Amino acid sequence: MDIPSPETKSAIQRKLLSWFDTSQRDLPWRKGYRPYQVWISEIMLQQTQVRTVLPYYQRWMERFPDIPSVAEAPEDVVLKHWEGLGYYGRARNIQRTARILVGEYQGEIPGDYQALRRLPGIGPYTAAAILSLAHGQDYPVVDGNVKRVFARLFDIPWPLSEGRSLRIIEETAASLLPHGRAGAFNQALMELGALVCAPRSPRCPQCPISGECRSHGTGIVSQRPVPSPRKATTPLRVAVGVLGSRGRIFIQKRPPGGLMPLLWEFPGGKVREGETPEEALVRELWEELEVRVGILGKIGALRHAYTSFRVELHAFHCRLLDDKARPVLRSAVEARWVMPHELTDFPFPAANGKLIRSILAHPR
Numbered sequence: 001m002d003i004p005s006p007e008t009k010s011a012i013q014r015k016l017l018s019w020f021d022t023s024q025r026d027l028p029w030r031k032g033y034r035p036y037q038v039w040i041s042e043i044m045l046q047q048t049q050v051r052t053v054l055p056y057y058q059r060w061m062e063r064f065p066d067i068p069s070v071a072e073a074p075e076d077v078v079l080k081h082w083e084g085l086g087y088y089g090r091a092r093n094i095q096r097t098a099r100i101l102v103g104e105y106q107g108e109i110p111g112d113y114q115a116l117r118r119l120p121g122i123g124p125y126t127a128a129a130i131l132s133l134a135h136g137q138d139y140p141v142v143d144g145n146v147k148r149v150f151a152r153l154f155d156i157p158w159p160l161s162e163g164r165s166l167r168i169i170e171e172t173a174a175s176l177l178p179h180g181r182a183g184a185f186n187q188a189l190m191e192l193g194a195l196v197c198a199p200r201s202p203r204c205p206q207c208p209i210s211g212e213c214r215s216h217g218t219g220i221v222s223q224r225p226v227p228s229p230r231k232a233t234t235p236l237r238v239a240v241g242v243l244g245s246r247g248r249i250f251i252q253k254r255p256p257g258g259l260m261p262l263l264w265e266f267p268g269g270k271v272r273e274g275e276t277p278e279e280a281l282v283r284e285l286w287e288e289l290e291v292r293v294g295i296l297g298k299i300g301a302l303r304h305a306y307t308s309f310r311v312e313l314h315a316f317h318c319r320l321l322d323d324k325a326r327p328v329l330r331s332a333v334e335a336r337w338v339m340p341h342e343l344t345d346f347p348f349p350a351a352n353g354k355l356i357r358s359i360l361a362h363p364r
């Protein structure tokens with residue numbers, strides 16, 4: 001890829017900054033670009049669109065208006081405010097970082113790259129976003145929107161998943177940064193990717209830098225970015241039991257290691273080859289909880305896609321065959337019998353959220 005000339009660079013800077021001045025969206029984290037607000041919004045916006053993030057961000061800021069309020073909150077409350085955004089490790093890292101900031105930085109976010117990178121969950125991208133947007137330092141920010149814009153603008157001939165694409169994008173992003181205006185320029189690039197240079201159907205006639213765009217100039221915008229080879233996702237069949245007793249429902253907390261650590265769930269597990277979901281459920285509840293259960297009826301089958309696997313979740317109402325039996329926790333770390341309306345107080349993996357809505361809509 002040819003390096004853009006100094007004239008092209010300066011035209012891109014000028015046109016993008018002036019477009020951003022007049023076309024940017026009014027977003028809550030843009031008010032004053034305060035470090036805490038920038039940090040939380042950037043973490044929430046990773047792999048999630050602005051429209052989805054807005055209500056989460058508002059609820060978060062009402063409950064956790066500053067760093068000490070995150071540090072002091074019980075973990076379940078933090079996770080509950082993250083429920084639905086996925087990637088719960090990010091919420092846990094926010095709390096770990098908040099506690100370090102309170103303990104070591106007087107509750108402030110440091111304005112130093114190395115110090116930021118030592119904090120849990122703050123990678124190069126988030127550190128650069130905080131430093132450029134909130135501290136006015138010259139760091140380029142390269143997110144998914146920026147990568148797509150660059151792949152088209154500079155006609156990058158390889159998939160974005162390849163290391164050489166990222167290297168060129170990072171180098172070009174750094175060389176394109178207007179000194180002293182990195183925050184606005186980074187925001188302008190990301191905003192262009194979100195509003196104009198969209199993944200499907202980019203609006204080239206409205207683009208402020210269409211004159212500088214190489215793919216537009218050669219008519220190959222639809223071929224950029226070059227698609228990455230598709231990753232296969234593993235299908236997973238799971239059976240879970242909504243175990244009821246005296247109007248309450250049994251829920252348990254997953255162990256700290258492994259998938260979706262410390263989230264709450266209904267007991268159950270993988271359906272093995274040759275098993276029906278009902279047989280799997282009876283077996284799993286015996287293995288997991290040492291209780292024998294009878295199945296009362298099927299609630300439904302729900303499908304949910306995570307990043308690397310798809311779940312087909314078969315859910316059943318069930319009851320203890322021996323009313324006096326007490327579940328023994330063999331893998332979960334905590335368990336409760338809760339009223340159905342209390343289910344929404346606990347953080348569950350996304351697939352269970354759909355199931356809870358179904359239970360509350362059709363109580364037994």
Ligand code: SF4
Pocket residue numbers: 149152153196197198202203204207208209210211213214215216221
């Ligand atoms: S001209 Fe089209 S493809 Fe090029 S940067 Fe603008 S919107 Fe994207």
